[in-house]
Amino acid sequence: MERNQRGFSATTTHGGPPLHTVEPLARTMFNRLFAVVYTCGLIVHFSHHAQNLFQSRSILSFSIHVSLLLSDLVLAFMWATTQALRMCPVQRRQFPENLEKVVRRSEFPALDVFICTADPYKEPPITVVNTALSVLAYDYPTDKLSVFVSDDGGSALTLFAFLEAAKFGRYWLPFCRKNDVMERSPEEHFMASDHDHWSSETREIKTMYEIMKTRVEFVVQSGKVGDQYISSDEERQIFEKWTDGFTDQDHPAVVQILLDNGKDLDITGHSMPNLIYVSREKSMTSHHHFKGGALNALLRVSALLSNAPIVLTLDCDMYSNNPRTPHQMLCYFSDTTIIPYHLGYVQFPQRFKGINKSDTYSCEYKRMFHINPMGLDGLRGPDYFGSGTFFLRRTFFGGPSTPISPEIPELRPAHIVNKLSKSQEILALAHFVAGCNYENNTNWGSKIGFRYGSLVEDYNTGFMLHCEGWKSIFCNPDRAAFYGYAPISLVDTLNQSKRWDIGLLEVAFSKYSTITYGVRAINPLMGLAYSHYAFSPTWSIPITTYAFLPQLALLNQVSILPKGSESWFLLYVFLGVGAYGQDFLDFVLAGGTVDRWWNDQRMWMIKGLSSQLFGFIEFLAKHIGISTISFNVTSKVVDGEQRRRYDQGIFEFGVASPIFIPLVMTSMINFVSFVRGVFGILGWKDMEGLVMQMFISAFVMVNCWPVYEAMVMRIDKGKMSGKVVVIAAILTFALYESASLILNK
Numbered sequence: 001m002e003r004n005q006r007g008f009s010a011t012t013t014h015g016g017p018p019l020h021t022v023e024p025l026a027r028t029m030f031n032r033l034f035a036v037v038y039t040c041g042l043i044v045h046f047s048h049h050a051q052n053l054f055q056s057r058s059i060l061s062f063s064i065h066v067s068l069l070l071s072d073l074v075l076a077f078m079w080a081t082t083q084a085l086r087m088c089p090v091q092r093r094q095f096p097e098n099l100e101k102v103v104r105r106s107e108f109p110a111l112d113v114f115i116c117t118a119d120p121y122k123e124p125p126i127t128v129v130n131t132a133l134s135v136l137a138y139d140y141p142t143d144k145l146s147v148f149v150s151d152d153g154g155s156a157l158t159l160f161a162f163l164e165a166a167k168f169g170r171y172w173l174p175f176c177r178k179n180d181v182m183e184r185s186p187e188e189h190f191m192a193s194d195h196d197h198w199s200s201e202t203r204e205i206k207t208m209y210e211i212m213k214t215r216v217e218f219v220v221q222s223g224k225v226g227d228q229y230i231s232s233d234e235e236r237q238i239f240e241k242w243t244d245g246f247t248d249q250d251h252p253a254v255v256q257i258l259l260d261n262g263k264d265l266d267i268t269g270h271s272m273p274n275l276i277y278v279s280r281e282k283s284m285t286s287h288h289h290f291k292g293g294a295l296n297a298l299l300r301v302s303a304l305l306s307n308a309p310i311v312l313t314l315d316c317d318m319y320s321n322n323p324r325t326p327h328q329m330l331c332y333f334s335d336t337t338i339i340p341y342h343l344g345y346v347q348f349p350q351r352f353k354g355i356n357k358s359d360t361y362s363c364e365y366k367r368m369f370h371i372n373p374m375g376l377d378g379l380r381g382p383d384y385f386g387s388g389t390f391f392l393r394r395t396f397f398g399g400p401s402t403p404i405s406p407e408i409p410e411l412r413p414a415h416i417v418n419k420l421s422k423s424q425e426i427l428a429l430a431h432f433v434a435g436c437n438y439e440n441n442t443n444w445g446s447k448i449g450f451r452y453g454s455l456v457e458d459y460n461t462g463f464m465l466h467c468e469g470w471k472s473i474f475c476n477p478d479r480a481a482f483y484g485y486a487p488i489s490l491v492d493t494l495n496q497s498k499r500w501d502i503g504l505l506e507v508a509f510s511k512y513s514t515i516t517y518g519v520r521a522i523n524p525l526m527g528l529a530y531s532h533y534a535f536s537p538t539w540s541i542p543i544t545t546y547a548f549l550p551q552l553a554l555l556n557q558v559s560i561l562p563k564g565s566e567s568w569f570l571l572y573v574f575l576g577v578g579a580y581g582q583d584f585l586d587f588v589l590a591g592g593t594v595d596r597w598w599n600d601q602r603m604w605m606i607k608g609l610s611s612q613l614f615g616f617i618e619f620l621a622k623h624i625g626i627s628t629i630s631f632n633v634t635s636k637v638v639d640g641e642q643r644r645r646y647d648q649g650i651f652e653f654g655v656a657s658p659i660f661i662p663l664v665m666t667s668m669i670n671f672v673s674f675v676r677g678v679f680g681i682l683g684w685k686d687m688e689g690l691v692m693q694m695f696i697s698a699f700v701m702v703n704c705w706p707v708y709e710a711m712v713m714r715i716d717k718g719k720m721s722g723k724v725v726v727i728a729a730i731l732t733f734a735l736y737e738s739a740s741l742i743l744n745k
Ligand SMILES: O=c1ccn([C@@H]2O[C@H](COP(=O)(O)OP(=O)(O)O[C@H]3O[C@H](CO)[C@@H](O)[C@H](O)[C@H]3O)[C@@H](O)[C@H]2O)c(=O)[nH]1
Pocket: 116, 117, 118, 119, 123, 150, 152, 289, 290, 291, 294, 314, 315, 316, 317, 350, 385, 386, 387, 455, 456, 457, 458, 496, 499, 500, 503, 631, 632, 633, 634, 635
């Protein structure tokens, strides 16, 4: 049997109560006007640059001007890309309370949830279990809900945690229903609710949860599932798959149905949703394409077992914070007027728990997950964030009017699965499609499914879907739909950013670059908006240049920027303050605080001097074939002491990582040049020509304050490692000496 293209029928909303509305943001007109004024400023600025270039009389001054020109060109290009995000921002509202007036609950489309995990030590199984329980307990018809867990760590520990979760879920789901619990992740629920008013039922279920948690954590700590934890022969058989040769990088596929909707009931007699554990086959000899590969394996396995027309992807730490999120998503997918719109996915923002008051590492990503998506939403829709995304399954199989069929008919999005079928045949097929050679010579990863070729498989996939003609919608309800955890140390944040930067560069310099292919395949504004991310690592060029060049010149009394009395000086100020000011405005209007904005701009500089630079190097190294790149999973485990420092807003350096070296060098050069400049005020002749260079040094110094503190004033474990300081000092000295040689010729 087959069904229509979308996989379910939508209800017309004509005459009925509205399901959603959309409005342009109030500042749109201002944004457009400002863009015109700023563009004029840029034209004049670059004509001045050209003049400087032609007038320069030595190779030295020519090269200085070329560096400044190149830096300013990158800044101007990046500014231009932000304009695409500012031309038509919109804000949507949805009315989930009206949904059931328009669509009967029994007509809700089936929903498959994909949760990815990759490492039981960096991603504690109890966290993943909480995420899974939070969605298993969605306020959704249980016979239409299936949760698939992908375990790229191939770990018996994770599977054990899920066996436990399946048992606990039989109590947890009816408990949530009966008490209309909002936080359906048990961990969060018990943390958020007030213990003094707990009923005996709540206390009981809390005790059950604690017992399960202790068992899971004990097993993870001991590294194996001991005999005393196995309660039946059936379970023993499952764990027998973990033979001696079974490693996370080399093992057969494991597909295990833990809860079967057709059979398993909760303690009140309601049927349970499906819960399926999948660990795709891995082998040392075939590339597994990281998370993208895992998601494609889930797309196939789920196609055989439930094939729901709607698919939600979640990171292992992104638990549901609202049981009625699917209702919000259906406000869009159930609206027939949306069909000609070719809606491919509905994206919810990624939000984070546990970020400190001033968001020291700017991990809220307000711009990426909140401000920019509104801008994209007014064009063709937001990019894909990797988590919190409801896709139409059909979206993965070719463009809206150019469908592509998978190799075997059972995988087609229109194929109907009657019941979750445990038949041996289907299970054997599920293991087969989860095999590591299954994708050889197929369209998976290139034309169907999640796309390969970039470490940011989410961004890349969303981009390719937009190129194929799909659109997306940004759904940002007041109550967060999901919460996850952000890194709380600088090195973790920078390593995560570096991975993203490498992935973005892979897209920027591919055959399907956003700037060459994207502007044609989607439209110029979308191409530019996507380029805002793809080319963001190039920010490291101006950031590094402005962190060193004016300062080295200042140290040698060489003026390279306009004098305080020239009108060019005012233009510089206008361009700088204008860009910063508008950025500030966007940030604050989206509910950000001044404190957080300050830290955000600081992180922008820090990343330009660390993750982006290192990302570039690793990207190049991979391109010329001297190294391979890998997906370094962000740790979700927190050290207590680190947490305390983070909560106090103290920067965490700690480890001796080379990624800090350029940053420490920057703090040294700027300090020395500023101090030298202050003494120069008395003796130097041409101080006026150095005013702007002095100002830049001062500004960088203020931003580097935590670095100075970490180098000289701290004794805790998060201070800057001595090794980094020594290496940076030697390199700074070498840089200073060579600059003096060149500049004083
Ligand atoms: O080989 C892998 C590597 C990672 N993951 C999973 O991918 C998710 C994201 O990994 P994480 O280390 O948390 O990366 P983040 O940088 O926090 O994630 C952001 O960036 C990723 C792309 O780099 C996206 O995949 C994510 O959805 C997005 O939230 C986690 O659930 C992992 O378990 C896998 O399943 N297989």
